[in-house]
Amino acid sequence: MRLGLAGTGRIGTAHAETLKGFEEVESVVVADVDPARAAAAAAKLGVETSSLDELFTAGLDGLVVTAATDAHPGLLIAAVDAGLPVFCEKPVAADIPGTLAVIDRISASDVPVQIGFQRRFDAGYAAARAAVGSGELGWLHTLRATTFDPAPPPAEYVAHSGGLFRDCGVHDFDIVRWVSGREVEEVYAIGANRGEAFFAEAGDVDTAAATLTLDDGTLATVSLTRYNGAGYDVRLDVLGSVSGVVVGLDDRAPLRSVEPGVAPLPGPAYPGFMERFRPAYTTELKAFLDVVARRAPSPCGAADALEAFYIAEACEVSRRERRPVRLAEVRR
Helix, strand or coil: CEEEEECCCHHHHHHHHHHHCCCCCCEEEEECCCHHHHHHHHHHHCCEECCHHHHCCCCCCEEEECCCHHHHHHHHHHHHHCCCCEEEECCCCCCHHHHHHHHHHHCCCCCCEEEECHHHHCHHHHHHHHHHHHCCCCCEEEEEEEEECCCCCCHHHHHCCCCHHHHHHHHHHHHHHHHHCCCEEEEEEEEECCCCHHHHHCCCCCEEEEEEEECCCCEEEEEEECCCCCCCEEEEEEEECCCEEEECCCCCCCCCCCCCCCCCCCCCCCCCHHHHCHHHHHHHHHHHHHHHCCCCCCCCCHHHHHHHHHHHHHHHHHHHHCCCEEHHHCCC
16 A cells, blocks of 8 residues: 655654554655655655655555645545545644535545544543443433643644634544534533733633533533643543543543542653554554555544534634524534
8 A cells, every 4th residue: 555645744744654654555655845844754754755746646545634724625625536535634624614615525526535533543532432332321411521731832823723622622522422422502612811922812712611512411511721731631521320431541641639548640641642642543544544445434524524613613603702602503
């Protein structure tokens, strides 16, 4: 199998290294809008390099897109037009109209598209989904999701990120849908700024919380921050009428109990998402090989990305207007 990769930043280089390690992958070709960066990544990994345009005539079997968000629509459509199964990191596009335009453009094609929501491939989240599906938790009453980054991204990133809900919370929104098997009907969201001024200057917040009402009445809360100095903390509590489970409460969770006699977790805390989800990223890309070989359908398509984006959009409207927002208001 010969695979291409567009975008050789941090996650792109990591994905290229993972792809190179699969026995089924005979060669990897990397490209970037910055040819020097692509050349450096290729030299480091011992893979081929090309221009972005030449990727589509390089005899590929599939393409992995890890470029900047504004490049996603064009690369995704070009891959589908070329008949190449494509894996694209979230989001499909920077906004809902752009996402809908891509979906409309590719809807008539049978070329498979997989969108990168790596939490679906994490062992803990998969076990939580299985527990819900088996009925062992009873009926669900509460889900509590958290994504706490240890430090904020650069100001220039924040200015073009789309905001905390669209950039960060979208992973939680997707996983709430996936684990519960339910859809979100209404949200109420709030946000705060207590850190750097560049968040407010970009119209964003550095900390946020949202309450989601699911279509069966289950309540979910999502908490987000860019300033969790204790370390990267991503968890999901899934609580039912019979039992409950928690994802992310392992030896490296950045938590310290103050109850008498309770030993601290050994640590160290995860420094970031790459370290926390490295096994999930590997499993996710292995699933893409099955998609490329047509052994399995896409496990997470563009329509799934759109649903998570709708929730993020509703949360942003709710935060700005300080009111509950039904998903029907933002659907198009």
